[in-house]
Amino acid sequence: MTSNQSAKNTDIASLDRLTGGAFTAATAGERASRIRDWLLTQPGHEQLADVFKELSVKDKGAAKLVREKLDEARRAKGQEALGAEWSAKAQALIDTAKLNIADALAWQRDAAKAGAPLSKEPLLTLKGQLSERVKGIEDLQHQVQVQREAAVLLAQRIEVLSTKALADAQTAVDALRTDVQHWQSQAETLVSNSNWVSVDVKFPALLDASKGQLLVVWDAFQAALALALTAAQDAAAPLPPVPVWADEIRALRGVPAEVAPKISKPKVDPELRAQAQAAVKAALATVEQEVGEGHGKASAGAAAGLRNALKEFGKLIDAKLENQAHAALSAAGELEGWQRWRADQIREELVGKAEGLLKRPDGQAIGGRKMQETLRSLRDQWKQTDQGGVPNHALWKRFDEACNEAYKVVESWLEKVKAESAEHRAQRLALIDEVKAWAAANRTALDDDWKGFNRILYQFSDRWREAGHVGEKMFAELQPLWKAAFAEAAAPLEAVQAQSLAARQAMIEEAKQLGAMPVLRIDAVKSLQQRWQAQAHAIPVDRRQEQKLWDAFRKPIDDAFNRKSADREKAEAALGARDRAVLDAAKALEAANASGDATAIRAAMTALDAALHGQAQAQADVAAEGAGEQAAQGLVQQENPVSTQAESASVAIESVAMEAAAEEVESSAAVAPVVAPKPAPKPVVAVRGDDRPGMKKETPADPRASKFGDRKDAGRGGRDAGKPGFGDRAPRRDDRAGMGDRNRAPMSSAPRLGDTAFRAQREAMENAQFALKKLAAQAHGEALVQLLSAWEKRDAALLPTAQDLGGRAAGQARNAWVKAVSASAAVKSEVASQHLLRLEMAAEVPTPAEHLDARRGMQLQLLTRRNDPAPAQTWAEDTAQVLAAAYDATQARRLQNVLKVLLKR
Structure with missing residues (x-):
């Protein structure tokens, strides 16, 4: 016992040194800390087992740490073993020449069930290699199906050509030959693929059958076409086996077409025939409907039903219905094959679009919203394609992966939009609180500045509109709060506006009363307008409403002024003889301006000048004198010719002036019956400028005259000095002897023009001068063109x-x-x-x-x-x-x- 205890103590001492004093630690926490530090040194499995064995008796908490490390090492060892095992199986599948897709999929499923670390190397790389191999085999099988459908379509094209004219077939044979050779090259490419041995056994047979059928039809078509071309050139050559071409060649040779003998069918019970006809017609109608609507899957099922009906009742129906049934079956086959081929084409386009969403050639990324709409559109198009054709799982897998990868952009955008929406909601709530606080502090306008009050409200409205985008649901929640706060803030202004509207309505009624008065009171109108302007400047109102009120206010006053202007125009309408002559001459000048004839324009300008100076009226009055008066004047002229001529001219001028003055007096009397007598004219000291309405009065002329007695600016050509009729508005004296035109009445003899005649003659004269300048410029340009043409020729x-x-x-x-x-x-x-x-x-x-x-x-x-x-x-x-x-x-x-x-x- 003593030796065993000493050996045990020796082992504990060595383990204590190994673990850094964990066994001799004073407390459990210190012991656990030293065990953790020791575990970081990655001890071996045997050392861990010895420490756990001794430590589990003394401190189970510290021993738990060692046990977890042991379990982790045990699991890692198991994972390595599993990884090596499944790596060998995967490598064996990759190295095999003929890979079964089911075995590859089963490997991945079984490895995951067994707990193999598929997300770690080397299993991760091996899994990718197997997936690529399976994808290549599936694509190869899909291409075989596409080739089969393409062969069917080519065969159908060849059969359709055999029903066309010989010339059409000869024209299309080169393009058809190119397509057949292209199909053969694609088939050889598929066969030479390294994964060809791994495809399902049915696909090589399908490709061989399609190739054999296509080549048989193509060879027969070429032979028949060559025979037809030979027969078309050689009358002794045999006819081709194609009925359409044979009939065409017979027509070229002048031989009547042969009529195929009809094969009579045995008589059948009418009831059985009717039942058979009805069954086949029902199936035929279903096929034609589905084909007409373009339903690929439904047309395939309907075609199978029609085939079964033909198998059962084919001998009981007539030839016409049988031909219709075969034509419908052919159309259904074409539709099914075309739709399958077209659906795959559309799917490949959609896959390309989905994969290109993150790989744009211009390098610009698509925005979140646009990406979301694009993905939704692509997925809807894929669903529509699946509804009309057979699904393609390989393409769907690629499409779904590309869409999921692109959707990450949408997810980040949605998170950003969500954060912005929360921020905008906080801004809007803060604005509502600010409006409420402002409304509580401003129950009335400061210094009665209601326009400033309204301006602040508009600023609040602008800030609400510019507070950023929020969702419809959140906006529906915030909008009532905003309206309530804004209505509370705008309540004082609305009350003042209501009072202002009542005051303006009262002023409108007052304006109506002023406008209805027989004599318009200008002072009252001005005072009323000033009150209106003061009210408009003080209290702001909605722009549209204010415009309507202003229109209602000004209408009666405008009507009153219009009546006054109409009365004035009626008075001016009674023109004198000279005004009518000037108006007629102005109209004639406008007509000459429109004609574009320079001679006519100058003649009209001369006539207008004569009318302005009273010559036309004077000449008319002189021409109206009697023959007796002319004779008397002739006698006086014989006695004193010079003095008599001067006196007769002065008499004629005086008569013209008197008649014109009389006419003006009559017209003015018609307008205003009572006219005060005019005072005696005062001698003119300085001539007044233009006193027409709206014109500025010029500075009075200097009374000091030159040595000839005229004005200093008479020879400088003032602004209106060159215009005909200048000065007619204010007669002037001209006592200069020998000056001016003696054949024309002096300016003082012509009565003053009315405003209408004056404006008409001035506008006509300005238009005439402009027209003459334009005609001169045109003539000058034509002269230069003629000069250059003469030089050239x-x-x-x-x-x-x-x-x-x-x-x-x-x-x-x-x-x-x-x-x-x-x-x-x-x-x-x-x-x-x-x-x-x-x-x-x-x-x-x-x-x-x-x-x-x-x-x-x-x-x-x-x-x-x-x-x-x-x-x-x-x-x-x-x-x-x-x-x-x-x-x-x-x-x-x-x-x-x-x-x-x-x-x-």
């Missing part, structure tokens, strides 16, 4: 006249231009270019960039030749030199730009 007859060219082109200059154009091109282009530079300097127009250096050089030369004439003095001779050279389009444009300026100066 070297024909002097095409040159415009001197009048068309304007006063700047004197007769000598035009003669020089005629000689230059008439003769052949005698001036070189370089010399013409030098003269063009002088012309551009004379006209001060820019020179093209390529000739700027030459222009600067010429300017330097001109500075050294002080006695030579300037280019502005010799532009006509320079133009003749340019015209004497050969025509050049570039130089022609430069010459046209120059003459536009020179001929106008």
Whole structure:
């Protein structure tokens, strides 16, 4: 016993040294701490077992730590063993030449059940390799199905061509041959794939059968087509086995078509035949309906039902119904095959779109909302495709993985939107509290500034609108709170607005009473408008409502002013004889302006000038004199011709003035029956300016006259000095002997124009001047075009006249231009270019960039030749030199730009 105890004590001492004094620790906490430190040194399994054996008797808490480490080591060892075992099985499956998909899937399932660490190496890599191998085999099997459907479609195309004309078949044979060769190359590619031995045994048979059927049909079609082409060229050659082509060749040969003998069927009981017909027709109608609607799955089931009906009742129905049934079955087969092929194409497109969501070529990421909508759209399209075709699990797996990966962007966006919505909700609640506090502190406007009060409310509204986006449910929760707080804040303003509206309604009624008065009181209207403006400036109202109230307020006053204006216009409507003459002449001038004839415009302007100075009326009155008066005047003229002429002219002028004055008196009497007598006219000291409504009164003229007794500004051509009728509004005296036109009545003799006539003649005269300027510009442009055309054609007859060219082109200059154009091109282009530079300097127009250096050089030369004439003095001779050279389009444009300026100066 003593020896055993000593050995045991020796083991505990060594274990204590091994564990860093854990066995001799004073407390359990210290012992556990030393055990943890020792476990970090990764002790071996035997050491852990010895320490656990001794420590479990003394301290179970510390021993638990050692036991957990032992269990962990045991599990890791088991995991390594499992990993090695399942790694060997997976490697064996990968190395085998013919892999069974079920075995690969079973390996992954069984390994997971056994607890093998599939998420750790090497099982993670092996699992990926097996998945890639299985995916390759599944894709290969799917491609075999696609090839089978493509072979069926090609065979159907060949059969359809055998029912077309020979020319159509010959045209389409090259494209068909290319498709058949492409199909064969794709089939060989599938067979040469390394995973071909691993596909299901039914798929190689399907591919071989499809290939054999396609080649048989293709070879038979080629042989029949070659035989048909030979028979079409050689009348002795046999006919092809295709009935359509044979009939076509018979028609070419002139041989009547053969009629196939009808095979009579044995007689059948009518009741049985009727039952068979009904059954087949019902199945046929179902197939045609499904095919017409494009239902792939439903059409396949309906086609199977029709085939069963044909098997059962095929001998009892007539040939027509049988042919219809076979045509429907053919259409259903085409639809089913096409839809399966088309569905796979659509699925592949959707897979590509889903995988490309995170791999955009432009490198820009799609936003969360757009990504969510795109994923929803892609999944809806996939569902629609599955409804019309057979599902494809391999493509669905790729599509679903790509969509799930892209949905991570949506999840992060949704989290961001959720956080922003919470922040915006907090902002809106804080704004509601702020509005409530402001409403409690501001029950009335400070210093009666209701506009400032309203401005603050609008600022609160703007902040609410700009507080950020929240969901519909949250907005429906916050909106009533906001409306209640805002209504409380706006209550004082609404009360004041109600009082303001009542006051404005009262002012509207007052305006109606003022407008209805027979005599409009201007002072009362002004006072009422000032009260309205004061109310509008003090109390703000909604803009639309305020506009409606203002329209209602101003309407009766406007109506009153309109009635007053109408009365004034009625008074002005009774025009005098001179006003009517001026209006008629102004209308005639407007008509001449519209015609675009310069001669007619000038004639109309002369007629208007005559009407303005009373000549037309005077001439009409003179022409109305009797023959006896003319004779009496003739006798007086014989005695004293000069004095008699002057007196007769003065008498005629006085008569015209008296008649015009009488007419004005009559018209004014018609408007206002009672007129106060006018005082005697005072001598005119200074002529007043334009006193028409809306015009500014000019400064009175200086009473000091020049040595001739006229105004100082009479010869300066004031603003209205050149306009016909200027000064008609204020008659002036003109006592200058020998001045002016003796054949025209003096300005003082013409009565004053009315406002309507004055405005009409002024507008007509301004339009006439503008039209003449426009016609002159047009004529000037046409003259330049004619000049350049004469230069191009070297024909002097095409040159415009001197009048068309304007006063700047004197007769000598035009003669020089005629000689230059008439003769052949005698001036070189370089010399013409030098003269063009002088012309551009004379006209001060820019020179093209390529000739700027030459222009600067010429300017330097001109500075050294002080006695030579300037280019502005010799532009006509320079133009003749340019015209004497050969025509050049570039130089022609430069010459046209120059003459536009020179001929106008």
